[in-house]
Amino acid sequence: MASRAPITIFDEPYIGLDAAGRQLFYDVLIDDYMENPRTIILSTHLIDEVSNLLEDVIILHKGTVKLEGNSEDIKNKAFYISGMKDRLESHISGKKVLNKEEFGRTMAVAVFDCISEKEKKAMETDDLSISTISLQQLFIFLTGGKMIKRGDINE
Incomplete structure (x- = not known):
């Protein structure tokens, strides 16, 4: 996150964090995004937990895109x-x-x-x-x- 690269990729970045730690991560991520807008890709299995953070969703299964689109749509x-x-x-x-x-x-x-x-x-x-x-x-x-x-x- 500190690099502020145009594309920032996170793969299950909160493994090992308790609920409070994960919420802190999400808060910091959103704050950083608001100050430095860019594409953030978040690979996760905690879908419901991050669903309010998502603008677009891609669901992959065995290398195939099963669904892609705007989160609200x-x-x-x-x-x-x-x-x-x-x-x-x-x-x-x-x-x-x-x-x-x-x-x-x-x-x-x-x-x-x-x-x-x-x-x-x-x-x-x-x-x-x-x-x-x-x-x-x-x-x-x-x-x-x-x-x-x-x-x-x-x-």
């Missing part, structure tokens, strides 16, 4: 939708579904796609629940990782 396209299966299916037709889980007559899906305000209102009218997906969960879905739910591993 990406967050605005990542949703969990849940409710009665028969009602939900019509709303997700044509959408990019990353994950689907069925529980009897109900279903929960992770969607990465544009959902208009009109579509959201229609989903709410059909008693469907809509919430956002964190960048960390999106990373897990896009890289085929395992999610731990209800004490089990869901592949």
